[in-house]
Amino acid sequence: MSRRALTALEMGLREYGRTPILLALLLFLPAYMVGLFSWIVPDSPVRVEIGVAQVATEFPELYAVAMVPVVGALVGGIAGLFAMQSARTADARLVLTGFDPVEIMVARFGLLVAAAGVITPIALAVMARVLDPEQLGWLVIATLLVTTTYGAVGLLVGIVANRLVGVYVILLGATLDVFLYQNPAATEQSWVAAWLPAHYGTRLALDAAFTPVVDRSVFAHALCYLLVVGTIAALVFRHEVREPE
Amino acid sequence: MTADPTADPLAQGLGAALREFVREPLNLGLVLVLPPLFVHGYGRAMENFPSIPFMHGVPQHLGVVNGAMAAAAFLPGIIGLFQVISARQADGRLSLAGFGQDTLFAARFATVGLVAAIASAAAMATMLLEVTPDAPMQAYLALVTAGLLYGLLGMLVGAVLPRELEGSLVLVFITDMDAFLSSGIVEVESPVVNLFPLQYPHRLYERAVFDGSVAATDAVLALLYLLVLGLLAIVVYARLTENGGVGS
Numbered sequence: 001m002s003r004r005a006l007t008a009l010e011m012g013l014r015e016y017g018r019t020p021i022l023l024a025l026l027l028f029l030p031a032y033m034v035g036l037f038s039w040i041v042p043d044s045p046v047r048v049e050i051g052v053a054q055v056a057t058e059f060p061e062l063y064a065v066a067m068v069p070v071v072g073a074l075v076g077g078i079a080g081l082f083a084m085q086s087a088r089t090a091d092a093r094l095v096l097t098g099f100d101p102v103e104i105m106v107a108r109f110g111l112l113v114a115a116a117g118v119i120t121p122i123a124l125a126v127m128a129r130v131l132d133p134e135q136l137g138w139l140v141i142a143t144l145l146v147t148t149t150y151g152a153v154g155l156l157v158g159i160v161a162n163r164l165v166g167v168y169v170i171l172l173g174a175t176l177d178v179f180l181y182q183n184p185a186a187t188e189q190s191w192v193a194a195w196l197p198a199h200y201g202t203r204l205a206l207d208a209a210f211t212p213v214v215d216r217s218v219f220a221h222a223l224c225y226l227l228v229v230g231t232i233a234a235l236v237f238r239h240e241v242r243e244p245e
Numbered sequence: 246m247t248a249d250p251t252a253d254p255l256a257q258g259l260g261a262a263l264r265e266f267v268r269e270p271l272n273l274g275l276v277l278v279l280p281p282l283f284v285h286g287y288g289r290a291m292e293n294f295p296s297i298p299f300m301h302g303v304p305q306h307l308g309v310v311n312g313a314m315a316a317a318a319f320l321p322g323i324i325g326l327f328q329v330i331s332a333r334q335a336d337g338r339l340s341l342a343g344f345g346q347d348t349l350f351a352a353r354f355a356t357v358g359l360v361a362a363i364a365s366a367a368a369m370a371t372m373l374l375e376v377t378p379d380a381p382m383q384a385y386l387a388l389v390t391a392g393l394l395y396g397l398l399g400m401l402v403g404a405v406l407p408r409e410l411e412g413s414l415v416l417v418f419i420t421d422m423d424a425f426l427s428s429g430i431v432e433v434e435s436p437v438v439n440l441f442p443l444q445y446p447h448r449l450y451e452r453a454v455f456d457g458s459v460a461a462t463d464a465v466l467a468l469l470y471l472l473v474l475g476l477l478a479i480v481v482y483a484r485l486t487e488n489g490g491v492g493s
Contacts, residue, residue, distance in 0.1 A: 019408075019411070021406065021408070021411050022408075022410065022411050022414075025411055025414050025415065029414060029415075029418045032418065032422075033418055033421070033422060036422065036437070037422065037425065039435075040426075040433050040435035040437050040438065041431050041433055042431070042432060042433070042434065059431060063431070070421065074414075074417055074418065074421060075414070078410070078413055078414055078417060079410075082409070082410045082413075161271060162269060162271055162272075163327065163409055163413070164272065164275065164323055164324065164327045165271050165272065165274075165275045165279075167323050167413045167416075167417065168275060168279060168319065168320060168323050169279070170417070171319060171323070171417045171420060171421065172279075172283045172315060172316065172319065174421075175315070175421055175424055175425075176283065176286045176287065176290055179421075179424075179425060179428075180287065180290035180291060180308070181290045183294070183430065185294065185295075185430065186293040186294050186295075187293055187294070187295050188293050189293060190289060190290070190292070190293055192289065192290075
């Protein structure tokens with residue numbers, strides 16, 4: 001990472017740091033979401049199919065895990081959306097002062113990763129109250145993948161939509177994708193589910209939480225999905241900061 | 246262009262808020278296109294869920310019904326949030342210029358109400374393609390009530406937390422949790438769910454759709470929730486716009 005990209009990232013992190021409410025929300029909201037949902041769902045047993053494995057668990061455990069990617073998708077999507085909106089104004093000015101668009105892009109993506117780095121341990125720590133995951137490391141990777149993939153999706157939504165429309169799309173889109181299409185309680189998955197941004201990340205998270213062996217091809221697919229969406233988002237972001245409205 | 250001094254201030258305020266909203270063609274698309282898309286998506290997403298005894302109707306129909314409720318309720322919420330944040334200083338100055346704070350609040354709320362009515366109609370029209378409610382008018386009123394509740398909640402969040410990113414995050418996390426809890430996928434009996442705004446209109450709505458009856462207790466509680474939220478929003482909004490909206 002170049003020195004200027006590091007400076008831009010540091011500026012972004014300082015801005016986050018100067019907004020204690022935002023930091024507090026990034027700490028509190030994942031805990032609230034995972035904690036409350038796993039606390040109030042009934043302690044009933046449930047059998048779900050994860051990959052080829054049949055897993056017997058309970059609703060609080062199942063939804064404690066399922067809520068982690070939901071949190072990642074919401075925070076990543078909203079953060080990406082607002083990053084693109086600020087790219088149109090503030091970041092375009094940085095380009096005028098001599099910053100390379102790639103440096104700004106790296107810095108903004110670094111901010112998304114930082115946000116993911118804040119919410120992931122919180123969400124997983126709260127989840128750990130009800131479930132000891134089989135493979136914690138893979139669960140961390142899965143959460144980071146969903147958050148950053150949705151961050152890239154948020155960037156793309158921010159191109160075609162203003163903040164008002166963007167927040168609505170991220171809110172209902174993430175709910176539809178992660179909570180409904182990827183819900184492990186469904187008896188079979190629609191073909192649509194496999195094309196949605198959270199598909200592979202959520203599958204990886206469930207694998208990591210409930211099975212002793214993770215299907216590496218799921219991880220490879222999740223990474224490819226992130227690379228494709230991330231590349232498209234990066235190209236568009238670069239275009240936006242070069243040619244602001 | 247100057248405002249007509251004889252015109253009703255509420256009509257002027259509502260007109261200005263509506264013009265601000267429709268100036269962006271995307272916003273119109275938001276109200277008319279996105280709710281039907283999401284209603285349809287919810288229906289498709291839930292058709293692969295198993296039928297569970299506590300579910301009302303087949304899962305696909307339940308998905309369409311839930312989708313209509315979520316799409317109609319959350320849109321006014323987000324509009325309420327962004328309206329209050331973007332108009333904070335403008336409304337403060339209008340207040341100094343002689344517009345009553347109650348008039349300004351009423352104009353903002355009327356805009357949210359109008360969006361709730363239109364989004365509910367769009368969502369319900371899509372739902373009608375797959376599910377015929379036993380009591381359509383009651384179902385529609387339940388949707389509008391949910392929209393008004395979320396509209397007020399959005400205004401309240403915008404007044405308490407007047408920054409777009411933070412306000413959006415808070416609203417999104419409240420609404421998502423509310424949507425999950427009222428989705429009917431998991432049977433939740435905890436009294437905590439009753440604190441969420443969508444619960445009462447959702448029960449009213451499900452009863453109206455699936456058996457045509459009126460859940461009187463839920464109707465009263467929904468109205469009570471609306472009243473409390475409205476009073477809170479008025480108090481916070483009045484504080485926000487006093488002294489020209491600066492420093493509050």
